[in-house]
Amino acid sequence: MEKLEQLYEGKAKKVFRTDDDQLYIVSYKDDATALNGLKKGSIENKGIVNNLLTNYLMQQLEEKGVPTHFVRQLSDRETLVKKVTIVPLEVIVRNIAAGSLSKRLGIAEGTQLAGPVLEFCYKNDELGDPMVNDYHIYAMNICSAEELRQISSMAFKVNDFLKEYFSGLGITLVDFKIEFGKTDDGKIILADEISPDTCRLWDSKTGEHLDKDRFRRDLPDTAGGYREVIKRALGKEI
Numbered sequence: 001m002e003k004l005e006q007l008y009e010g011k012a013k014k015v016f017r018t019d020d021d022q023l024y025i026v027s028y029k030d031d032a033t034a035l036n037g038l039k040k041g042s043i044e045n046k047g048i049v050n051n052l053l054t055n056y057l058m059q060q061l062e063e064k065g066v067p068t069h070f071v072r073q074l075s076d077r078e079t080l081v082k083k084v085t086i087v088p089l090e091v092i093v094r095n096i097a098a099g100s101l102s103k104r105l106g107i108a109e110g111t112q113l114a115g116p117v118l119e120f121c122y123k124n125d126e127l128g129d130p131m132v133n134d135y136h137i138y139a140m141n142i143c144s145a146e147e148l149r150q151i152s153s154m155a156f157k158v159n160d161f162l163k164e165y166f167s168g169l170g171i172t173l174v175d176f177k178i179e180f181g182k183t184d185d186g187k188i189i190l191a192d193e194i195s196p197d198t199c200r201l202w203d204s205k206t207g208e209h210l211d212k213d214r215f216r217r218d219l220p221d222t223a224g225g226y227r228e229v230i231k232r233a234l235g236k237e238i
């Protein structure tokens with residue numbers, strides 16, 4: 001597999017073309033941004049944690065019947081993935097009130113929700129990723145009703161798996177964001193990452209935040225939270 005030119009550099013990852021036109025290489029960086037790019041910094045070895053954890057979880061999800069873009073891990077920071085066109089939606093699932101939901105609805109952070117909440121945000125940096133509903137999604141031709149049905153069903157499946165998986169590690173899954181992509185043959189698959197950048201993960205006993213909220217909220221030692229997650233998940237000291 002030959003790595004060719006860089007196609008894209010995002011806030012946390014770079015994407016490279018390969019000599020196979022259906023495969024890309026994703027390279028995870030330590031760079032971190034928050035507050036829609038207003039806060040910039042770096043979290044030591046975050047790229048390694050996010051790459052290893054995402055790949056492990058995507059393989060587990062494949063086994064549970066959720067198709068993903070994962071092909072093969074190439075190194076600590078690089079992974080071979082299927083080429084997709086990203087559906088421009090941030091798909092968020094929440095189990096416990098936190099972050100923007102707490103703010104918007106006045107529900108105290110940490111309140112157990114009576115059932116999981118599914119939200120969609122339109123991926124657009126200039127607009128600050130506004131929340132949209134199914135009618136907006138169809139009106140803007142973001143995806144079809146059948147595709148949104150598949151996305152929603154996969155998002156809940158991912159939630160069921162992740163909740164149980166993290167619970168076994170002594171970690172409470174508060175909420176998370178995932179993204180989906182469309183392959184050239186029209187299949188919707190899970191893409192992007194599942195990591196402490198994109199999940200709220202609280203220590204089940206102490207309630208300590210083991211995720212990017214440490215960075216977002218100027219709490220100390222964000223890297224330590226990421227290290228703790230990968231240690232519990234894969235037994236790896238990074």
Ligand code: TMP
Pocket residue numbers: 092098099100101129175176177197198199200
């Ligand atoms: P929120 O409470 O800020 O809306 O975040 C909900 C979840 O989505 C949380 O786990 C963090 C994740 N998230 C991202 O991964 N990227 C984003 O740009 C935002 C706003 C949230």
